[in-house]
Amino acid sequence: MIRTGLNLVLAALYAIAGCLHIAAPRPFMEIMPGWVPAPGAVVLWTGIAEIVGAIALAQPWSKSLRHAGAIGLAIYAVCVFPANINHFAIDMATADGGLGLAYHIPRMFAQPVIVWLALWAGGVTDWPFRRRR
Template sequence: MILALFYFTAGCFHLYATAGFVSIVPDWVPYPVVVVILTGCCELLGAIALLTPRFRRLAGIMLAVYAVCVFPANIKHALENIPVGGFLLGWGYHAPRLIFQPFLIWLALFCGDLVTWPFHSHRRVSA
């Protein structure tokens, strides 16, 4: 699954380049280094769980919740134009990234077999 690969890669980056991610953590979040490490671990575990039938639904829910929880960091990253790895990414990166977030939430739920919309509609049978 592409989403599992995406989250696995993101998790590795969170653990490898922790300092870059710490810079975008909002000031109101306590223990930013620990939070970044935990988010990396969550991404890795979510990616692996998404590939296992037994845990796929739970992974879909948790990755969707995760995507909501990290949204404030994405907003801070965009509004403060914080460089990552010495590079300023600009609104050409940030605007699509922020717009893509609701799709990422839906995709986690879809890949977790929790939603089928818009691909299958459930028709109600009236008595």
């Protein structure tokens, strides 16, 4: 019951984020590391990836499709981590500190949790809740 609820919440959040990547890409472009080629295309395709992953994660009919969506979203969360680090660096370099450490430090620690949450909510892993035999 909890897993299903978190699955749907996570899918909804990824779908919203994906729509924002497509409809309002500017904030995502601003935090893109300079070494990323074709940043506009990357933001567009990351938005599409989030939406497709959210649909796969939320559908109740195919366990393998749900697992694929969960794995895809976990990989996605790993791949966008450089943008989160870059955002942290950009903000800390501003005179006012941008969003500040109270935002960025929890965000840095949350990223691995988000990776795990996608895998757990999608049923790919039971860790750390599996029962010992």
